[in-house]
Amino acid sequence: MLLAIDPKDGVAIYEQICRQVKFAIAAQAFLPGETVPSVRELSRTLAINPNTVARAYRDLQTEGVLVPIRGTGLAVADDADKLCRSERAKLIRQRIRQAFNEARHSQLDADQLKKLVEEELGRITTEAGKK
Amino acid sequence: MLLAIDPKDGVAIYEQICRQVKFAIAAQAFLPGETVPSVRELSRTLAINPNTVARAYRDLQTEGVLVPIRGTGLAVADDADKLCRSERAKLIRQRIRQAFNEARHSQLDADQLKKLVEEELGRITTEAGKK
Amino acid sequence: MLLAIDPKDGVAIYEQICRQVKFAIAAQAFLPGETVPSVRELSRTLAINPNTVARAYRDLQTEGVLVPIRGTGLAVADDADKLCRSERAKLIRQRIRQAFNEARHSQLDADQLKKLVEEELGRITTEAGKK
Amino acid sequence: MLLAIDPKDGVAIYEQICRQVKFAIAAQAFLPGETVPSVRELSRTLAINPNTVARAYRDLQTEGVLVPIRGTGLAVADDADKLCRSERAKLIRQRIRQAFNEARHSQLDADQLKKLVEEELGRITTEAGKK
DNA sequence: GTGGTCTAGACCACG
C-alpha cells in the first residue's frame, strides 16, 4: 500500500487520501471486493489522526467507491474500478482544460501556448520513458 | 474598469482581484503610471468588503505591481506590464506542468494523455479563432 | 431453512436473523417444538461468523421464542407462533405510525399524505393479489 | 429557528439536523439566498458540539442544499427549495413503502393492513386538525 | 478487531 501524503501540500490530507485511493483502485492496486486498510492501521502507517482517515473513507463511501461491511471493514465497491477510472480521466481533463482556459483568457498567443505545451508534454513522456 | 468577481467561485475574492488586475495590466488595460481605483471606490463598485480590496492591493504592492503615490493613491509601477506578462507566462507554465505531473502520477497511459491534450488544445485554438 | 442475509444491508446481521426466524415461525415454517439449526450449522450455511448467529439465538431466547433443550439444541417455544404473530403486528403498526408521524411533522399537507398512502396501499394489495 | 434535536433518538444528531434543515427549507422557513445560522451559533443554541453541526452542514453542502460564502457563512442554494421538497416527498414515500412492504412480506392479511392503516391515518389527521 | 459518532480544543484563511 503506497500512499504518499504531504501534510503541507496545501490540499487537505483527507483529500489526498481520497484521490490516491481512487487512483489506486483505477490502477487496480485494489480490486473490487477487497478490503482497504482499516482506519486505525492506515492512520498508524501515515502517522496521522484516525479521524482524518475516517473522513476520507467516509467521503469515498458517499461517492460509492467503498462499501462498509459491518464489523469487518470497508471494501472496494463492485463497479468502483470503472467509476474511478472514468473519474480519473475526468479529473485530469478538467485540470488540463482549466490550465488552457486560463492561458487563453490571459490573451497568451496561441502559438506560444502550443509550443509551451509541447515542451512540457515532451518533458513528461521522456521522464516516463526513463522510468 | 471591468473586474468580474464571483464570491461563490471558491477562489478567494482577494486573489480574484489580484489576478484580474495583473491580467488587465498585462493586456495593457492599465498603463504604467495610471492610478487604479481607490479601495473605497472599488469596494463599492464590486459590493464587497473594503478590507478585501485593501488586502488585494497590499499584495499587489508587495509584488511591486502597484506603487503608492502620496496623497493620490496607487499607481501601476513602471515595469509592471512586463512583470505581469512574464508572471502570467510563469503561472500558466506552472499550471500546465502541474496538470501533466498529476496525469503522469496517476499512471495514465502516455498516449492517452497526449491524445487528450491535443483534443483540448484544438478546442482552445479553434475557440480563440472564432473570437 | 431459507434465510436471506445481506451483509451490506445496513441492518445488523443478527437482527436480520432474528427477524427472519420470527417471521418464519409466524408463517408456520417452523412449528412449536421443532428444533432450529445449530449455531455452527447455520453459521456455515450463511457463511457468517458463529458469534453473530449465537447472538441472534440468544436474543430469541430472552424473548421467549426459542427454548434450550439440554443436549439437543434450541427448539421453538410452545406459544412462539402466537407471540411472533402478535409481535409482527406490533412491529408493523409501529413502523406505519412512525412513517405517518414523520410525514405530519414535515408539514406535508394532510390530503397529499392521504393520497400518497392510498397509492402505495393500492400498489401493495394489487401486488399481493397477483401473487 | 425551530430545530428539535433528541440526542438519544437512535438516529445520529447530525442526521437529525440535516433532515430538519431540509424540511425547513422545503417548508420555506429558509428561503434560497438566505444564510443559515452559523455553526457556532447553532451549536450554542442546541447545546451540542460545533463539529457535529459542521458535519451536518458539510453533508448539506455535498447534497447541494447549502453553498458556502467565504467569510460570511452558508447560504441556501438557489434551487434548494425544490430539491428539498422533492426529497421530502421521496423520503416519506420511501418510509411508507418500506412499512407496507414489510407488512406484506410478513404475510399479514391485506384487509387487516388496510384497516390498520386507516386507523393510524385517522389518528394523524385528527391530531393535525386539532393543531 | 472493525467503523460510526460525538466531544473538546486548536489553528488557519477569509471578510
Next chain:
DNA sequence: GTGGTCTAGACCACC
C-alpha cells in the same frame, strides 16, 4: 465574525 481542517480521546454496536 465566518467555515475548514486537524488532533486527541471517548463511547458505541457489530463481528
